[in-house]
Every structure is written in C-alpha cells, then in structure tokens.
Amino acid sequence: MDYAAWKLFIDAAELGSLSKVALAYGTSQPHISRRIGELEQECGGRLFQRTGRGVALTELGQRIAPKVRGWLTSTEQLVNDVRTSAGTPIGKVRIGSLPSTAHPLVTSLHRRLAEQYPLVQLAVREGQGAQLETWLEDGSVDLAILFRTGPVPRDGDTYLVEAPTYLMSAAGDPLTSKPTVPFSALHDLPLVLFCRPSSWRDHLEQLAAERRMTLNVALEADSLRLQAHIVADGGAYALLGPHAIAGASKDYRLQSSRLIDPPITRHIALSMSRHGEMTLACRTVMQVIRDIAKSGAAVPALDDI
Structure with missing residues (x-):
C-alpha cells in the first residue's frame, strides 16, 4: 500500500x-x-x-476510511518505534474533547506531556457528545473526553471525575439564589438545551417524563458561549456542569444552584476508539490523564458557582 x-x-x-x-x-x-x-x-x-x-x-x-486511519496510525507508530529506543513514547495522539473540559484538563495534559514526554504530540479537536462519538466510531480520534450518565463505566471507558448538574441563571434571579434547587422547579421553565442528537438531553427528558414534568426548550444551542449569553440576558436558564459554568462565569454575570431531588450527576469519561492500535504514546497519554484527574487538577475552581 x-x-x-x-x-x-x-x-x-x-x-x-x-x-x-x-x-x-x-x-x-x-x-x-x-x-x-x-x-x-x-x-x-x-x-x-x-x-x-x-x-x-x-x-x-x-x-474503508476507519481501517485506513488505523493503518496509517500503526504505520506512523512503527516508524517512530524504529527511530527511537524501546520504551520511549513518541508520536501523535488525537483527542476529542468537550469544550467545557478542554481547560483545565487538556491544558494540564499538554503541560505535563511537554515536561515528561516531549516526543508525544497532541492533536485536540473540540465537539459535543454526538460529534465525539462519531469521531471515536470512524477513527478520527484515538481518545475522547466526554460525559457519561450511566453509573458504571462500559465499553472500556474510564470515569475520571463526577460532575453535578447546576441550574444556571442571570445574576440576581430568585430561583437560583439558594445553594440548591429541586428538579421539580424545571417544570415549564424556559431552558436553553443542546441540539439533538444529545444523550444528555435525552437523559434529562427521560427524568422529566418519569416525574410527569415538561421541559420547556426555549432555545437549542450547542455553543456554551451562546448559552451563557442568552442566560445572562435573563428570562432563560441552562443546565450545565461545573466546568462549563466556571468558564462562563468569567465573562458573564451569572449565578447557579445545584440540582437536587434527585441530584443529577454525570461522569467525565475517557473513552478509546475501537479502531487502530493502542500505541505506547496513546497509553502514556491515558495514564497522564488519569493522574491529572486523581490529583484534582481536572476540576475548575467553583467559587463562582
């Protein structure tokens, strides 16, 4: 070939x-x-x-594209293995990341790789859940950092961080003035939610249906910045995790209240593509990501939440 x-x-x-x-x-x-x-x-x-x-x-x-991507990756790694001494991680690792987790998780990853494994190169692509799943399936990325709603990891996933869900509003909104807000308060509340397909949105709507509630989707938007801007103007709310809210709160006047009764938690997961060979560089990146998560460096400051 x-x-x-x-x-x-x-x-x-x-x-x-x-x-x-x-x-x-x-x-x-x-x-x-x-x-x-x-x-x-x-x-x-x-x-x-x-x-x-x-x-x-x-x-x-x-x-044939997924098989070709896998072959190219393994060929590149073979060349790297021949050029370097055994046991030295070298080569490119392609990662798909949610925009909300790119910082501080991916920025911490880049810094540690530069210090400890300078021959490992990162190629980072940002996307929402459905796009990340597609990239994993067709082999466009080797790893993806995304949200999972199931309580137990599946299909080789590694759960890194548990993330609660917050109701985000404009500053001064009485509904989010307390530390927590019940899930029942979402009934008919004007919400800004992610566009379909979205497993997160499906999960929320299933929970609402079980409680005979209606989620009023006032706007669909995949852009976290657009969601924050709409919410900051008042009259609409968003359901986001601490990473997304910590980033949005730097640019907009917002306040948030953690959802309870029931608490809605998700897991930031590390998922592997089923295509291609798991190279030494890829295994090294996975371990560094796990170490960052254990150290707590993957969690943003929550002072504004």
Whole structure:
C-alpha cells in the first residue's frame, strides 16, 4: 500500500475539499484530483463524490476510511518505534474533547506531556457528545473526553471525575439564589438545551417524563458561549456542569444552584476508539490523564458557582 496516497485520501476526507488539500500540500488541485483518481482505479470504485461545495466520501469511502486511519496510525507508530529506543513514547495522539473540559484538563495534559514526554504530540479537536462519538466510531480520534450518565463505566471507558448538574441563571434571579434547587422547579421553565442528537438531553427528558414534568426548550444551542449569553440576558436558564459554568462565569454575570431531588450527576469519561492500535504514546497519554484527574487538577475552581 502507498502510504502517501492513503494519507492524501484521509486528508481529503477530513478537509472535504481538494483545493484545500492542494493548498496544504503546496501543489495544484488537478494534481490532487489525479492522485485521487489513481487511487480510485486501484480500489475499483469511487471513493469521493464531487459536490458543489467540495467532496464527500462515497459509501465505499466511508466503509474503508476507519481501517485506513488505523493503518496509517500503526504505520506512523512503527516508524517512530524504529527511530527511537524501546520504551520511549513518541508520536501523535488525537483527542476529542468537550469544550467545557478542554481547560483545565487538556491544558494540564499538554503541560505535563511537554515536561515528561516531549516526543508525544497532541492533536485536540473540540465537539459535543454526538460529534465525539462519531469521531471515536470512524477513527478520527484515538481518545475522547466526554460525559457519561450511566453509573458504571462500559465499553472500556474510564470515569475520571463526577460532575453535578447546576441550574444556571442571570445574576440576581430568585430561583437560583439558594445553594440548591429541586428538579421539580424545571417544570415549564424556559431552558436553553443542546441540539439533538444529545444523550444528555435525552437523559434529562427521560427524568422529566418519569416525574410527569415538561421541559420547556426555549432555545437549542450547542455553543456554551451562546448559552451563557442568552442566560445572562435573563428570562432563560441552562443546565450545565461545573466546568462549563466556571468558564462562563468569567465573562458573564451569572449565578447557579445545584440540582437536587434527585441530584443529577454525570461522569467525565475517557473513552478509546475501537479502531487502530493502542500505541505506547496513546497509553502514556491515558495514564497522564488519569493522574491529572486523581490529583484534582481536572476540576475548575467553583467559587463562582
């Protein structure tokens, strides 16, 4: 297999544009198109369909992309292993992260790797839960830091930190003036919730249905900054964890009250992709993340909550 050709295939799939690939490679679009065409001839089928906005994977391309990503990763690691002494972590580790957990967890990870394992490179992509799950499934990332609602880890997940849920409002709102607020207070309350698909939103709506409550979704927004801005203007509320609220409270006048009766807790989990080889660099990053979580450095200051 031609490593360079398949690397080009993955780059085109991720960028979604042959002109962008050409710019990244410092060549012309016809040259990239010709290379893709040669690869399609070898495969015996079309890998991309051309659209008005660029290119998208065909069914064949979608089927083989995860395997190609895994092969590329293992090939890169093999080269690194040959170039370095045994037992030295080296190579790129791709991580998907929720925006709310990028700091301080991922920033602490970067600092520790730079100090202890300088040959390990991080590639961090931010996304919400559904997007992170997709990246794990198709092999776009090696690891993901995301929320889980189940009480017990599954499918190889590692639970890092338990996070309670808070009702966030504008400063001065009487509903959140006390340290806690009952879940029943959410009935018909105008809420800003994440867009579907969202396992977190599904979980909240299931809890509400069990209690014969109605969640009034006034606005759907995946952007935490937009949620905070809407809530700070008054008249709407959001349901977020301590990481998200600690970040939002730096830029907006907000106040929060922890949900009880029942308490709504989630777990920040470390999840692995099922594609590709678990390299030494990847195992090292996983261990450093666990150490950060145990030390408490993954939890933001909660003074404003």
